[in-house]
Amino acid sequence: MSRHRRYRSAEKTLGTSPGTLTYVGAEIEHATKIKRIEFNATDYRIDDSSRLSACRLPGLETPYINWIDVDGIHEPKVVAALGQQYHLHPLLLEDVLNTEQKPKIDIYDEPTPPIGNGNGAVQPTAPVVYVTLKMLHHSRQRQEIDVEHISLVLGKNYLLSFQEERTKDIFEPVIERIKASSGKTRRNGADYLLYALMDVIVDHYFLITERIGDKMDELEEQIVQERATQQTLAILYKLKRELAFIRRTVYPVRDIINTLLREESDVIQHNTLPYLRDLADHTNQVIETLESYRELISGLMDVYYSIVSNRMNSVMKTLTIFSAIFMPLTFIVGVYGMNFKYIPELETRYGYFVVWGVMALVTVGMIVYFRRRGWL
Amino acid sequence: MSRHRRYRSAEKTLGTSPGTLTYVGAEIEHATKIKRIEFNATDYRIDDSSRLSACRLPGLETPYINWIDVDGIHEPKVVAALGQQYHLHPLLLEDVLNTEQKPKIDIYDEPTPPIGNGNGAVQPTAPVVYVTLKMLHHSRQRQEIDVEHISLVLGKNYLLSFQEERTKDIFEPVIERIKASSGKTRRNGADYLLYALMDVIVDHYFLITERIGDKMDELEEQIVQERATQQTLAILYKLKRELAFIRRTVYPVRDIINTLLREESDVIQHNTLPYLRDLADHTNQVIETLESYRELISGLMDVYYSIVSNRMNSVMKTLTIFSAIFMPLTFIVGVYGMNFKYIPELETRYGYFVVWGVMALVTVGMIVYFRRRGWL
Amino acid sequence: MSRHRRYRSAEKTLGTSPGTLTYVGAEIEHATKIKRIEFNATDYRIDDSSRLSACRLPGLETPYINWIDVDGIHEPKVVAALGQQYHLHPLLLEDVLNTEQKPKIDIYDEPTPPIGNGNGAVQPTAPVVYVTLKMLHHSRQRQEIDVEHISLVLGKNYLLSFQEERTKDIFEPVIERIKASSGKTRRNGADYLLYALMDVIVDHYFLITERIGDKMDELEEQIVQERATQQTLAILYKLKRELAFIRRTVYPVRDIINTLLREESDVIQHNTLPYLRDLADHTNQVIETLESYRELISGLMDVYYSIVSNRMNSVMKTLTIFSAIFMPLTFIVGVYGMNFKYIPELETRYGYFVVWGVMALVTVGMIVYFRRRGWL
Amino acid sequence: MSRHRRYRSAEKTLGTSPGTLTYVGAEIEHATKIKRIEFNATDYRIDDSSRLSACRLPGLETPYINWIDVDGIHEPKVVAALGQQYHLHPLLLEDVLNTEQKPKIDIYDEPTPPIGNGNGAVQPTAPVVYVTLKMLHHSRQRQEIDVEHISLVLGKNYLLSFQEERTKDIFEPVIERIKASSGKTRRNGADYLLYALMDVIVDHYFLITERIGDKMDELEEQIVQERATQQTLAILYKLKRELAFIRRTVYPVRDIINTLLREESDVIQHNTLPYLRDLADHTNQVIETLESYRELISGLMDVYYSIVSNRMNSVMKTLTIFSAIFMPLTFIVGVYGMNFKYIPELETRYGYFVVWGVMALVTVGMIVYFRRRGWL
Amino acid sequence: MSRHRRYRSAEKTLGTSPGTLTYVGAEIEHATKIKRIEFNATDYRIDDSSRLSACRLPGLETPYINWIDVDGIHEPKVVAALGQQYHLHPLLLEDVLNTEQKPKIDIYDEPTPPIGNGNGAVQPTAPVVYVTLKMLHHSRQRQEIDVEHISLVLGKNYLLSFQEERTKDIFEPVIERIKASSGKTRRNGADYLLYALMDVIVDHYFLITERIGDKMDELEEQIVQERATQQTLAILYKLKRELAFIRRTVYPVRDIINTLLREESDVIQHNTLPYLRDLADHTNQVIETLESYRELISGLMDVYYSIVSNRMNSVMKTLTIFSAIFMPLTFIVGVYGMNFKYIPELETRYGYFVVWGVMALVTVGMIVYFRRRGWL
DSSP, X not given: OGGGGOOOHHHHHTTSOTTOOOOBSOOOOSOOEEEXXXXXXXXXXXXXXXXXXXXXXXXXXXXXXXXXXXXXXOOHHHHHHHHHHTTOOHHHHHHHHBTTXXXXXXXXXXXXXXXXXXXXXXXXXXXXXXXXXXXXXXXXXXXXXXXXXEEEEEOSSEEEEEEOSSSSOTTHHHXXXXXXXXXXXXXXXHHHHHHHHHHHHHHHHHXXXXXXXXXXXHHHHHHHTTOOOHHHHHHHHHHHHHHHHHHHHHXXXXXXXXXXXXXXXHHSOGGGHHHHHHHHHHHHHHHHXXXXXXXXXXXXXXXXXXXXXXXXXXXXXXXXXXXXXXXXXXXHHHHTTOOOSOOHHHHSSSHHHHHHHHHXXXXXXXXXXXXXXTOO | OGGGXXXXXXXXXXXXXXXXXXXXXXXOOSOOEEEEEEEOSSOEEEXXXXXXXXXXXXXXXXXXXXXXXXXXXXXXXXXXXXXHHTTOOHHHHHHHHBTXXXXXXXXXXXXXXXXXXXXXXXXXXXXXXXXXXXXXXXXXXXXXXXXXEEEEEEOSSEEEEEEOSSSSXXXXXXXXXXXXXXXXXXXXXXXXXXXXXXXXXXXXXXXXXXXXXXXXXXXXXXXXXXXXXXXXXXXXXXXXXXXXXXXXHHHHHHHHHHHHHHTHHHHSOGGGHHHXXXXXXXXXXHHHHHHHHHHHHHHHHHHHHXXXXXXXXXXXXXXXXXXXXXXXXXXXXXXXXXXXXXXXXXXXXXXXXXHHHHHHHXXXXXXXXXXXXXXX | OGGXXXXXXXXXXXXXXXXXXXXXXXXXXXXXXXXXXXXXXXXXXXXXXXXXGGOOOOOTXXXXXXXXXXXXXXXXXXXXHHHXXXXXXXXXXXXXXXXXXXXXXXXXXXXXXXXXXXXXXXXOOOOEEEEEEEEEEEETTTTEEXXXXXXXXXXXXXXXXXXXXXXXXXXXXXXXXXXXXXXXXXXXXXXXXXXXXHHHHHHHHHHHHHHHHHHHHHHHHHHHTTOOOHHHHHHHHHHHHHHHHHHHHHHHHHHHHHHHHXXXXXXXXXXXXXXXXXXXXXXXXXHHHHHHHHHXXXXXXXXXXXXXXXXXXXXXXXXHHHHHHHHHHHHHHHHTTOOOSOOHHHXXXXXXXXXXXXXXXXXXXXXXXXXXXXXX | OGGGGOOOHHHHHTTSOTTOOOOBSOOOOSOOEEEEEEEOSSOEEEEOSOOGGGOOOOOTTXXXXXXXXXXXXOOHHHHHHHXXXXXXXXXXXXXXXXXXXXXXXXXXXXXXXXXXOTTSOEEOOOOEEEEEEEEEEEETTTTEEEEXXXXXXXXXXXXXXXXXXXXXXXXXXXXHHHHHOSOHHHHSOHHHHHXXXXXXXXXXXXXXXXXXXXXXXXXHHXXXXXXXXXXXXXXXXXXXXXXXXXXXXXXXXXXXXXXXXXXXXXXXXXXXXXXXXXXXXXXXHHHHHHHHHHHHHHHHHHHHHHHHHHHHHHHHHHHHHHHHHHHHHHHHHXXXXXXXXXXXXXXXXXXXXXXXXXXXXXXXXXXXXXXXXXXX | OGGGGOOOHHHHHTTSOTTOOOOBSOOOOSOOEEEEEEEOSSOEEEEOSOOGGGOOOOOTTOSSEEEEEEEOOOOHHHHHHHHHHTTOOHHHHHHHHBTTXXXXXXXXXXXXXXXXXXTSOEEOOOOEEEEEEEXXXXXXXXXXXXXXXXXXXXXXXXXXXXXXXXSXXXXXXXXXXXXXXXXXXXXXXXXXXXXHHHHHHHXXXXXXXXXXXXXXXXXXXXXXXXXXXXXXXXXXXXXXXXXXXXXXXXHHHHHHHHHHHHTHHHHSOGGGHHHHHHHHHHHHHHHHHHHHHHHHHHHHHHHHHHHHHHHHHHHHHHXXXXXXXXXXHHHHHHXXXXXXXXXXXXXXXXXXXXXXXXXXXXXXXXXXXXXXXXXX
């Protein structure tokens, strides 16, 4: 959860000049892997040699769509080099390297004048769309949600994707589709590719919400059938935290897509729009499901509290019934335990049995009384 | 409820190319039924042979309004064929087949360039309005709300309606009206037909909310008259879930109609507008009723909790009164049960009766005390 | 309350063609009364013969303002006839007849092409403003709020008002003002008349909120002075329901007036605007008062709950104090009730009195202890 | 509080024609005082003779700013006369006289055609800004907030101010400033004067919120240090009501100033704008402080409830500990109080002392047990 | 906290003319320190002599960026003098001196005509951007958040920064960067400098939120592991207050930056925009984190309450179990403590042991019963 993924970015970067490239995230040992995929409707080439030199800003007239898929962002040097080759703004690169960055979209819409980065070099920047998202996996061993920081940079005819080196390359299915046939992905531009990658991520949101839905069903059954223990509430609380976390991750995606939809003419082609709208619709469905879960949780808590308070009621009733029956009886037997010289009842032959009778009457009376009040 | 209708769409479609046609929904055994209804102010023809070949995109000059009413969406093949004949976008068809799709409107407003679907074929798409809604029935045997996924596709002079094969054809009354006379439905265009079908669905929302209103009245009576049991809260919770579900189903309908109202010039004729506005107004009434029920439920829960806590209070008072009366008495009789050699009271002739008198005084005193405090 | 005024409109109208005229409301036996009032700055004529034939769409050049005041909407025939004479849209007439219709404004802003109504006739409709509101009375015998469905139709130089035949004609004061002098009402157009009638209705909202304010003051006094009984909460709940109902009735009035304000040029003359703004301001005051009552109620509930829980606390303390004092005493006397052969204390001369002393000490100790803890 | 200042305006004005002048407010015996102040950068004249005749609409070419300060609005005649001399709209005068009127701004932006008031006279109205606000004082003797209804009417080169005759003239400091020197107030127009008067009122809002802040600090200390009594909650509730009341009074001021800011060109001169923006900023600070107090109160209530429930817990623990210790002991001594013929323990020499030992062990065991559970 | 920093500004300034310069804040003894920093891409000069005379409005053609860094705002004279030299509006200076001023932005966008300040002098004002923010430090000794009032005034080629003399100069790192190299800060204009100073402040917000996050983790662990004491809630309450305070401090920063972004053409150069957008993004992340903490706190309180109520339940169960076991036993032994002449059981040889058997049975029965109910 977010708690375990705080990397003290504030302390690290306090006082440094803005745009300084520092990696903020978990330590990773593997080297960064870089795949270069070039394709068009008729042809495709894949170079997974991880050579940086092969990744250069393609000319505007290139017949190929250029996709650089970077797996691992823990080497600022690599990201900086790519940034220089693709003329990216230092602030963009800073966000690529910061795994604490929240999902957002930035459009660097016209070539800005040369700005120096931290080490004094000068980089002209080009018009690009920068999208950063979070990939969510369910980690089985830790029973938690794993978060992966994804950055996508869309240019005229190229796309750069950056992912934390966490599990496997999550964009593998898209590469497979490019290899497999000259389908939609191959016949469309870099903007459709951007859509396809975002679609992979949003599809995983559905998986995560379904898993949470399962847990909710389980809890609901537990609570409604009154098998809830004190731990149930702690689980509900954890679920609530998870929901809040996913919500914070998914909500901005809607804004990102809406911004893309408004940017149509510039970077997004007209026939990609229906796909983006479809993606927006999917995101909305995830959000709506999350909202309905949130409501359910608060409803379940109400039920839980009411069960707890009903149990208390039932405990108190039990106590009261016992007390109300045995206190008078104990009093009665106490009376005839007194040592007064003259207690006439004690002398009678059947006194003892009469007392038993009286006590039986008292008991029956009490039971009738409590049954009338609906306590028994 | 929504819980019972989760078909793991996420797992099914994960990694497939967008626009791949997969049916997501309950298994159904009947074959798909297709009715073709052609009509104008003077004439009508109905063909319920379920032949796909009869369903073709009508020419722009046709003197008839063309209505294809498809009953059953569990055969992707059939839907795909219709989609091809009417030049529908693959994403539209994907939504027709997905019973988990939330209500929405999509306008495919200009002919998009040819896009291949999953199997490589090319389909030109035409300007159409796509509306998807949920039909709500009250299922008597399962005491639950039954949801049916409805899709409506409006073109220049045709309308396609898709419904899950669940009960009977819900659009039967409209077909009856077309048969019966040359009324408004016959004299107007396909847009009025779209309105008429949506009107049927919204009318059913009223029925459902009335049924929920009845349940609420029952519960309110139970709670206010303090006949509520612990189960009452579980029923309230279930009702709350149902309300939330209906709300999520009805809310988007308002947006759908507002979008249609804004689309006037293109697909909706001017004299259909008052009808759509009337429909929007009906939807608002349903929504408002749902909101007022939601408020009522939370008010009822407050009353319920207060009754529970008052009961607890009353249990505790009973216990306290019993204890406060019998504890002193038991103590007193205990005193004279002691075996001290010299206890002067024990020797007196009427000691026993004096003790009884004292105990009566204590009891009366306690009763007076509790009456003063308002506990008796 | 709204609960008692549900007339199963959904079941009645399910499946009928839109625009079919059906009365939805309480059964009424009196015949519909129709008053025709014609007036201008210098002259006025009132015809209360209830003859339908006298009510016709006035020519555009008429020197009079034409007001048809219909008292009773339970005869669809009468309303339909009026609708035909004034060329009203069938959907408008449907709303006039439906007492469950929520407050709203509809503007039928240009002559729509002929549309058939349910029975095949053709009615041309004219540009009119349709406003529907709820009149609220406090019914003394039923201690409830009585709701009356009011419809106002504003044309070029005429106004139609429809009211449920419930009590007396609520617009009587306006008629009196027309009779009395050639004041503002006489010198202005039909739009000012519309304002005057709406003003009558909004004035009654003030009356109702003042009455609720009185009830609130009473309850507040009860609760704050801790004289609240369990019934208090039920009354609070009922009040909350009433408030919610009035809110739902008054809120839309604001939107209605704002729409009228925006329609200035067309149907509302410029010098009526200050009056409408004044009316909007009054409506806002009612709404604000209602909101402040809602807040007060939730504050009162908090106080109530806290009093209940304080009472519980006090009950428990009493119990604990009794137990803590008498349990040790009972134990002590029990000790000397044992029948051991050798209990040295029993043999002493003043053992009995020493035990009394010890018990007095224990009691005093307990009392001091509880006083220190602030329980006594 | 607002409760004590309800003057049944609804019943008074029900059925009267709109614009009828009726005073709604507390009864006041003093006569209305009228001050006329004329000033410009070089000169000033003050006439406090209360003569109405001296108050006339100044010519557009007058070299003076004209300020009429009316102290007392309980004489409709006086207000009506002033209204006639300054050509004010009857609805404006109605609002001046109604102390229940909520704060608002009205702009009568162009000369409306002659409209008759209630008594048949005709008044031409001129373009004016009407602002009504509430002055808040802290009344020491009643320990309540005193509300004073203030109306300000801004014309081309004059300003009319109306205040309830409650305490002293609240605008005295501004008059003093005019007398004192030719500062900003003297060198600027009537719009700056409007600002200066509103500034006086908003400054008093700060005083009131500071006083409430003090009360809150006191309560917080009481609650957090657990010295809260049952009355504390009643005080919190009263504070909450006061806050809600002030909020309703202050919120509209923001809208009023924003409307003034938008009206720049017409009635507000350009160099008054920074002052108005400053005033808006002050109002926002008051509002924000009120909001933070509201949050604090609900936080305090949570703490209070938790303390109450912790106390209950502690009461219950005490009871349980006493019971758990003495019940077993009482049982044990009861055992040896039995009169069976053959109870071997009774015959032993040290039986009595052994029993004491056992009882000591039980007691110690119980104490250890409760200490382990954290109850002692 | 805000409570300790209320300086009765309302009472101080009541009745004074707007724009009067009064210092509102903590008493400070040090003299005001003034640094003048002049720089451009190739050169820089720093004058920290605190001489006011050196600080003059630079000519429009100056080749340097002029930064006056004022440390200490408790000397109104100094601020007034600076204000005069830089032609600042008196209202701006008033805000600089008021440490209670909430964060805001004001744009004095065109030269206003001469306006006198309180002491009669005349100051022409120039187009400037005024930004006021709060610096937040964590004060270790007082375990509280320290607030410092910061004012930034941006002109054509100069920037004035005012800070309370609280700790050290918080803008030291920026001065260091200016000294260190001709990086971004040196090569850009005064607007970039404004950004750099605001960035320093926002970076400290991250520090503060991380510290609060640590406290929250600690509390969460305490509560979830049920080690919470009564004090826990008081700490939660304090945390909530702190969060609310920070929220009120950080929220307006977002609006300030958005206003700056909209002001691009005038005062902010185009290539500063990405930096401001980045800053806006950082601010949003702080806000989002604060919101998520707020949710967490309310979740934790729910868990805490549930634990408290579970504890109560467990206390009550213990009591009930003890009572239910020992009350019957005490009754039984009481029976055989009676002194009736004829109690047959007393005479039997093994009566005593049989009673022990019966009591064992009762005890076992009770234990089985409570185990079945899940209480043991």
